[in-house]
Amino acid sequence: MRTSRRCLLIWIKEFVAVGLEAEDPCVAGDWEKQKALSAVNNILSVLNRYSKLTGIVVSEKRCGNVRSIPALSSSLNLSLGRIKHSFVLTDPHLPDMPIVYASDCFLRLTGYLRHEVLGRNCRFLNGQGTCPEILEEINHCICSGRSCTVHMINYRKDGSSFCNLLHISPVRNATGKITYHVWVHLDEGSKMDFSGLSPEIWQLGAVGAVKVAVRSLSASCSLSRLPQ
Structure with a gap:
């Protein structure tokens, strides 16, 4: 078990290293950004409806800034x-x-x-x-x-x-x-x-x-x- 875990960690490190050495950085295009924004808005919409029904506050800000x-x-x-x-x-x-x-x-x-x-x-x-x-x-x-x-x-x-x-x-x-x-x-x-x-x-x-x-x-x- 320890050997398998050690091999897995080595494989992960090598995989990350290869990714960092890649010449072409992975940059999200406009379509990917729009798709991600749409998904976030859909989630917020569902949470806001839940907030309306339960009274539990849902905020689009990060957890550290949520008004409690x-x-x-x-x-x-x-x-x-x-x-x-x-x-x-x-x-x-x-x-x-x-x-x-x-x-x-x-x-x-x-x-x-x-x-x-x-x-x-x-x-x-x-x-x-x-x-x-x-x-x-x-x-x-x-x-x-x-x-x-x-x-x-x-x-x-x-x-x-x-x-x-x-x-x-x-x-x-x-x-x-x-x-x-x-x-x-x-x-x-x-x-x-x-x-x-x-x-x-x-x-x-x-x-x-x-x-x-x-x-x-x-x-x-x-x-x-x-x-x-």
Whole structure:
């Protein structure tokens, strides 16, 4: 066994040496590069669909750079998925308060893919036209645990701007502790049917639905821990 293994190692070394001494380097052509890129994109597409169903974050970056955020429970993901508004959830207990959930409507509004949003701070929507004073107001309200509604300029993935009616509200669990912040985004230039409601009341409806989902989950978890 040792002799066979030693012979195999010698053969591998000789094979590598011959390859290194080859006059013509092995260079991938455009067709091979395109085929490899297509394969990678297909894999990422499958993983992103898996991420959407499970809440597990999938990133196209290398493992050393993946933003590590805890996955939401499947029950909470399911409840949030029923809310047909453009919103994100951020976790104030994680460094830089990253996005831990993004609705499909938010992705359509901004043009980003889910894996490009999760784990990032909401500031990636800001740009040259974003008012610094409004950002200070948002930060102050978040730090003091208050809700706020602002009008600001934000930017989509393609660089186009939109007038954002943004409502931010703390989301408390069944014990009253702030667990998330919900950010409800509304493009003021879009023609939406608010069913006779004002845009502000329509946004509050989304906030209420998110709070019910979070509190219901935390209450059920608390009950499950009670002694039988």
